[in-house]
Amino acid sequence: MPLARALAKDGDSARAYPDELLSIEEWSGGRLKPGDEINAGNVDLVEALLDPIRYAQIKDMGRTLQLRATTTDVSRLMPVPYLEATLRNAGRARFDARGNVVSDDGGPWIGGNPFPDPRDGVEAFAGHTLSWGRHDAVVYPFKTYALTGDGVPRYEYEGAWAELSPVARVVMEPRPHWPGHENRLRYQSLLFVYPESVSGTAYLNIWPYDHHAFPELYGYLPQFRRIRKLPTDQRFEPLVPGSNLYLSDAWAAGDPLHTWGDYRIVWRGPVLAAVSGGWNPEHPDWAHATHGGPRGQTFWDTAVELVPEAIAVEARPVKFPRAPVGKKCVWFDARTMLPLSMVSYDRRGELFRSFDGAYGVYASGDRQVMAGDYPYWSWTHVHGFDIQSGSMTRLEQVREVRGGHRLMVYDQAIYQRYLTETALQRHGL
Amino acid sequence: MTRRQWQRVSAGLVALAAGVLSSGAHAQAGWLDPARWDLSGTLRMDTAFRLSNSENTVNERGNPYNNKEVQRAGALPGLPPLLFDSTTRNGPDLTPDNHLNLAQLRGEFSFDYRVMRNLELRVRGRAVHERADMMFSKFRASQIGSERIYESNEKVVYFAPESNMRNISRWHPFEWSGNDYMVDFPAFYLNWQQGPLNVRVGNQQIAWGQLIFFRILDQVQGLDLRRHSALDFAGEEFSDKRVSTPAIRATYQLGPWILEAFGQKFQPTIIPNANTPYNFLFSGFSVHNNYDDVRDKIDYGARARGVLGPFVIQAMAARRHEHLGQFRWVPDGHGFAKNAPAPIDLLPIDLPLTGALIFAPSAHYPDPAGVWSGEEWFYQAGAARLNGVTALNNSIDQVSDGHLRTFLARPCPDLQCAQRELDLFFQLFGPLTGNIEQNYHQGNVFGLGLGYTIETPSRPASIFNQMIVNVEAVYEPNRVFTDTGLSVNYLKEDDLTIGVVAETWHRWTPAFPGMYMVWQYMHRRKGDMFGRHLSGFGGDKNNVPTGIDSFNAVVFAFQQPSPSLVWRFDFAALYDIKGGLLLQPAVKWEPTKNWRVDAFVNFLEGSLHGKRTENIVSSLQDASGHELSFRIAYQF
DSSP: OOHHHHHHHHSBGGGGSOGGGTOHHHHTTTSOOTTOEEOTTTGGGGGGGSOHHHHHHHHHSOOOEEEEOOOOBGGGSSOHHHHHHHHHTTTOEEEOTTSOEEETTSSBOOSSOSOSSOSSHHHHHHHHHHOSSSSSEEEEEEEEEEEOTTSOEEEEEEEEEEEEOSSSOSSSSSOSOOTTOTTEEEEEEEEEEESTTTTTOEEEEEEESSTTSOOEEEEEETTTTEEEEEOOOOOSSBSSTTOOOBGGGGGGOOSOGGGSEEEEEEEEEEEEEBOSOOOOTTSTTOOOOEEOSTTSOSEEOOEEEEEEEEEEEEEEOTTOTTOSEEEEEEEEETTTOOEEEEEEEETTSOEEEEEEEEEEESEETTEEOEETTEEOEEEEEEEEEETTTOOEEEEEEOSEEGGGEEOEESOTHHHHHHSSHHHHHHHOO | OOHHHHHHHHHHHHHHHHHHHHHHHHHSSOTTOGGGEEEEEEEEEEEEEEOSSOOOTTSTTTOTTBTOEEEEEEOOTTSOOOEEEEEEBSOGGGOOOOOEEEEEEEEEEEEEEEEETTEEEEEEEEEEEEOHHHHSOOOOGGGGTOOSTTTTOOSOOSSOGGGTSTTOSOSOTTEEEOSSEEEEEEEEEEEEEETTEEEEEEEEOOOOOSOSSSOSSOOSOOBBTTTTTTOSOGGGTTTTTBOOEEEEEEEEEETTEEEEEEEEEOOOOBOOOTTSTTOOSOTTEEEEEOGGGTTTOEEEEEEEEEEETTEEEEEEEEEEEOSSOEEEEOSOTTOTTTTSOBOOTTSSSOBTTHIIIIITTSSEEEEEEEEOSHHHHHHHHHHTTOOHHHHHHHHHHTTTTTGGGGGTOOOOSSHHHHHHHHHHHHHHHOSEEEEEEEEOOEEEEEEEEEEEEEOOTTOTTOTTTTEEEEEEEEEEEEEEEOOTTOOSSOEEEEEEEEEEEEEEEEOSSTTSOOEEEEEEEEEESSBOTTOOBGGGTTOBTTBOOOOOSOEEEEEEEEEEEOTTSSEEEEEEEEEETTTEEEEEEEEEEOOSSSEEEEEEEEEEESOSSSOGGGSSHHHHHHHHOSEEEEEEEEEO
């Protein structure tokens, strides 16, 4: 049964794939099973299921992965309202003459993934770029740790990341569009609260709906004590010292759609990815444990499962002539079009950086975090790794960070609290 | 508002804060709950080494006339010289051998307390201890036999502004300072957010405008120049200098527009004290500060900023006191003379009542800290951008109804006449200090700003792509300036300042992150960046000032981070088109999450071309010289 039909029927992807793509035990001929650990001793068994950098990390740097059973209930792999909108609005999306995704009425997109079964690379990226986190509005409190190539944790930051969609809304009223804001794709801000040297630093990106145009960028920098408009086309720089994370890396699609080009699907097949079970309610702050690397702190403990079909899409930064990245390859889960991992190459074609994230529903036993009518689904942690220097930046979503910043989801108050210049000013000292 | 009213308002705010805190405590369990508050801080050592073999020329130790023999020819106006002699200013005890401009140990902390979801108390404290005195020689009043000008204070006063502003008590309600320490709270306010409305009540900084360092729309608050003057790390602009004020500030987000209004207690700019390394007011001046007259006054203003088509526009209006104030001659402001005999150099003894009779009603008092010769008078006048002739004439004619005319002093038409008359004064009475008062006038300021982002989508590698250009202008009708002759009648003129800034990030190579670059230009019609009227520019020991038509300066600065941002290489240059150049190369290093090191050099050249006193850099150079600065910080 085709995937789209399987999902539309009851949200279970199992009918769309043969058994050997739904069970690691089947796939490996019984040599691996849920509960096993992938490590340097057995990673060769699953080399075909890993991107080249994760393979190298396991083979050479002491990274391990815990295997879990494949999740086939797609409602556990993305927010239910987004899934419902994807199914409800299937077939209503197209690109207009400018290359913007529009609905059949010619207006901005109306919610869910416009291209759940992408025919080409640009469709794969377009759907994801329209809605990074699959929520209409969300604030992620985060902590990030930057480690040097010898595994020393040198830097530690705390902050909050906020996203709000004024279009393609599936839960928040007014929907699908916020009147007066239809010409915007996204409001997004990033706020640092720790350490002292960056505390109060905040950036606000206002994305036009035009998929070619760069966002407007406003920054509150503590040294200036005021909000200033900032140039926005340099998106391949670390945001804070020691970090491997660039603006361009956000959700593996941090730049406007058409500032990258030459999109093409280069591969389809099964992969190992951390698409569920990433939430750690055992820790009061939802913090994750680490292992591996020279000092045992380089990698998050991560549980992965066999994803029956991933779509690998390559793209080149066509509007960034001096970007350090020559191309990137992103593996999307074909069932959800979520990015599973990203590998980028430098301009010489050498392996450069990689990102792999973990996701999950924030529900476990009798503990759960609600997002509207359903348990919250989101990313839980991310690795950002520079294979040329060996430096690692770990990022995790936590319950709360300094400044009282907590998870918020589907709340219009996020706009006033995080996504205006007044909001930036409020957070700055 | 009277001081008592201020006290009541302050008490009310404290009570309100306490009430809100306690109500919050009831509203949520445990007001000491660690989830409610955050505390972080920094310890930092700042050191600046002077690279030139001189000291601040407006200080006693650095006066270029020390140990220098000067010929004097005393004469009354209209008569040929009668008295010829030579004099040598304060002697060998004042050899300028200090090479440490700054050695400050500072601690800062930030404390946030969440009273309720939309109400926070935000506090930032700062404590600074100046240690330069403990390691290097310094000026002592007794070294020159000065009895009163420094009030017998043997210490150099680095922080307490009362040293310069002698007749006032605590200048800022959120600061406590002494000779070598200061403790203050640059931020101490309640922050309340209700939907699109943000209100801050308490001591806070308010900064406006897109230009950096060129304070065009940034008109709200003065500067505190006691911590490394304006020569600190350029990349931080004035964050450590802007004087916080007790204020109420409301900001409202109306779609793409921000509407903002404030009312604040007036707090003046604080200049470095006499004989401190960055002082720029001749130490022979005794300043009678009249801040007490305006300390309870309210400044207020409003601003709107928003998007109109492809432009970001902003407009502001404020009614505020001139932060630096204006200076003018005043008779014996501190009462030094009236109770004391004044020395008469030509007589072997001090005559009773001479102080009260001659100097108490005048703007001068005999003291070795003052001026010793007519030549030095004109040198100092040129350096201070004053007119030595009119300054003399005004001190004769305008102070105490022409009191000095009783003693045959007369105004002079030219420099030679004035120099001879001054020589005669100094021959008769010895070196003379000057009494000036500092007043703060309120004025209206109107500003406009226009911003545009250049985009070259067809040429994404262009340096102009995403370049943000802003033009800002302020107009101040009837702005009050210090008269260049220190007249009791201030200058009043309409003033216009225009600035342009272009800034961009540009990646030169894939191997390094983008370089942030800024170009700025500023044009001022009537005064320089320090508020000195341009008609006082161009004078020296042999010439009265001819003035300059306008003040024009350009800035280029860049920041180039390393690929990991662990290192950052900064450069800033300010060129005054009249011949001054300030260069500041800098490096910033953050090796770990806790440590940060900054190093930078200030290269100051005020003699590139033209007259040295026609640019502003020479004033900075005279004060600090070239210097090398280090900052080592530990944050927690």
